[in-house]
Amino acid sequence: MSVHSEQKPIIGFSCGDINGIGIELIVKVLSDNRVLDICTPVIFGNNKAINFYRKSLPESNINFSIIKDATKINPKQVNVFHCWEEEVAITPGTMNDEGGKYAILSLTVATEALKAGKIDGLVTAPIHKKNIQSASFNYTGHTPFLLKTFGATDVVMLMVAENMKIGLLTEHLPVKEVAQVITKEKIISKLNIINQSLRRDFNIVKPKIAVLGLNPHAGDEGLIGKEEIEIIKPAIIEANKKGIFCFGPYSADAFFARGQHEKFDAVLALYHDQGLIPFKSLSLGEGVNFTAGLKAVRTSPDHGTAFDIAGKGIADETSMRQALFSCIDIIHNRIEFDTQRSNPLRKLSRNMMANAVDEKIAE
Numbered sequence: 145m146s147v148h149s150e151q152k153p154i155i156g157f158s159c160g161d162i163n164g165i166g167i168e169l170i171v172k173v174l175s176d177n178r179v180l181d182i183c184t185p186v187i188f189g190n191n192k193a194i195n196f197y198r199k200s201l202p203e204s205n206i207n208f209s210i211i212k213d214a215t216k217i218n219p220k221q222v223n224v225f226h227c228w229e230e231e232v233a234i235t236p237g238t239m240n241d242e243g244g245k246y247a248i249l250s251l252t253v254a255t256e257a258l259k260a261g262k263i264d265g266l267v268t269a270p271i272h273k274k275n276i277q278s279a280s281f282n283y284t285g286h287t288p289f290l291l292k293t294f295g296a297t298d299v300v301m302l303m304v305a306e307n308m309k310i311g312l313l314t315e316h317l318p319v320k321e322v323a324q325v326i327t328k329e330k331i332i333s334k335l336n337i338i339n340q341s342l343r344r345d346f347n348i349v350k351p352k353i354a355v356l357g358l359n360p361h362a363g364d365e366g367l368i369g370k371e372e373i374e375i376i377k378p379a380i381i382e383a384n385k386k387g388i389f390c391f392g393p394y395s396a397d398a399f400f401a402r403g404q405h406e407k408f409d410a411v412l413a414l415y416h417d418q419g420l421i422p423f424k425s426l427s428l429g430e431g432v433n434f435t436a437g438l439k440a441v442r443t444s445p446d447h448g449t450a451f452d453i454a455g456k457g458i459a460d461e462t463s464m465r466q467a468l469f470s471c472i473d474i475i476h477n478r479i480e481f482d483t484q485r486s487n488p489l490r491k492l493s494r495n496m497m498a499n500a501v502d503e504k505i506a507e
Contacts, residue, residue, distance in 0.1 A: 152184055153264035153475045154217060155468060156225075158251040159189035163235055163243040164449030165459040166269025167197045172461040173468060174222050175205045183472055186214075186223040186263055188254035189246075194224055196234050200457050214262040227253045236455025244275030251286070255293055258440045265441040265471040267464070270449045273316065284316040290435050290442060299437035300337045302410070303419065303446060304470060305427035309346075309410040310419040311338045311436065322415045323358060326371060331355070331379035331412070332386070338410050339388045341436035344481045345474045346409075354399070354408040355380055355392030356418060362395040400426070429462050432470045441474050443467040 160166025171194065174185050187194060191210050198204050208222040217223050227249050232242060251268065258266045268286050276283075283289040291299045300311045313334050314322055335353060342351035356362075357376060359369035366373050376393045383390050394404065396413070400422040405411055413419025423431055424446060431446035445463035453459055 152182065152219065153472055154184045154186060154262070155471055156254045156257055156263040156266045157185060157187045158254040158266065158268045159187060159193065159247065160250070160269025161239075161243040161247045161272050161275070161449045162189075162193055162232065163238050163240065163454060164270055164272065164451060165454050166247075166449070167193055168201065168454070168457065168459050169445065169461045169464040170194075170269060171197050171201060171204050171206050172459075173465045175201075175203075177205070179468070180220065180222075183468070184217060184219045184223070186211075186217060186225050186257075188225045188227050188250045188257070190226060190228055190232070191224050193232070193234060193246075197455075200455060214257055214260075225253070225257075237451045237453075239272055239275050239449075239451060241275060244272065244277070247271045248276050248278070248281050251289070255290070258442070259294065265443070265475050267467045267471055268442060268444040269464070270445065270447065272449050272451075286433075286442070286444065287315055287435055290438060294438055294440065296437055296439075298333045298337060299435050300334050300341070302338065302341065302434045302436040303423045303427070304432045304434050304443075305423070305430055307428075308405050308423065308426060309342070310405075310423045311410060311412050312416060312419050313412060313414045315416060317415065319415065319417075323371060326358060326375055326414060328375050328379040328382065331376065332383050332388075334412055335379075335383045335388050335390055336386070337437040338412060339390075341434075342409050345434075345436065345441075345477055347477050347481070348409050350389060351409040352407075353388065353390040354394055354404065354411045355390055356396045356399060356411065356413050357393035358414050360395070360397075362393045396422075429460065430466045431463055432467045434470060434474070441471055441478070443471040443474070 157170050170187060198206060206222055208224045209218045210224050210226060212226050232246060254266055257263045273284055287301050301315050303310045311334060314325060338353055339351050342348040358371045363369045363372035372393045380390050380392055396418050433444045433446050435442045445467050447463060450459060
């Protein structure tokens with residue numbers, strides 16, 4: 145992580161599908177000049193694409209510097225890092241090859257900057273999973289691409305909101321294949337990543353994690369499926385032996401209906417809709433997608449390209465704004481976590497001071 149992170153992190157934005165709502169949302173969020181007090185934004189795209197959407201937003205107040213070198217980032221202004229020079233036709237609301245091509249170009253250049261430490265965090269605007277496919281990009285979304293790019297052994301798609309955090313065991317996978325890939329080892333790996341992320345990224349000292357069952361009513365003691373008995377419960381028991389404070393498996397319908405998610409710091413859902421339906425229903429439009437387990441910090445809004453409203457100036461930027469704030473918060477939390485553990489003498493000194501104060505009060 146670069147040295148400027150402690151004060152004012154540099155946050156990159158990939159533009160997403162140029163025909164979706166991504167650039168519009170970025171323009172709306174960065175039109176608030178107060179953003180420059182807490183970070184230095186860098187949009188990886190093209191100035192003509194930014195201007196196209198800026199002109200459709202009469203109330204936007206975004207000014208930017210155009211750069212082609214990451215060492216020339218202006219800390220006092222929004223920066224647009226030119227990823228392409230050619231003329232590109234922008235057709236809001238249309239899913240076409242150009243939208244996917246330039247979404248991936250923006251993402252690739254931004255990710256290279258993140259990996260090289262030229263930016264401190266990355267907020268990714270939505271891409272469409274169909275038109276991004278090519279010989280050079282064969283991924284179902286951001287998460288598997290980032291996993292491969294950063295050489296991580298495993299990561300977790302962690303959906304984050306003020307009132308809940310939900311991690312996914314499986315992501316964009318057909319429902320008929322979900323049960324086939326659920327293993328004890330996979331559950332333990334995801335639980336370990338979530339546990340570590342809650343501690344380092346969200347400053348939770350002793351996280352408490354719930355695990356959902358796969359089958360209706362969590363299998364009803366084996367009557368409606370045996371995955372809970374044969375795989376999920378043994379994984380939870382072993383994870384606890386490894387120091388991960390986790391419980392379950394819980395029946396997904398009753399779990400959220402009774403508000404049990406509020407009693408835990410995070411929930412591990414076993415497949416996409418099991419976690420995303422309650423999350424999007426209960427997160428009040430402020431949800432953020434965070435890739436837990438990466439060395440770098442990446443967040444994104446919890447919605448898609450929304451072609452149906454693209455270019456109309458009506459897209460709600462709340463989730464994009466929250467993705468930016470979460471990215472900044474996680475960067476600072478990591479710095480604090482690592483600093484506290486890098487100097488044992490400082491920690492010892494703090495403990496001695498605290499004990500002295502306690503003794504003084506006791507007198």
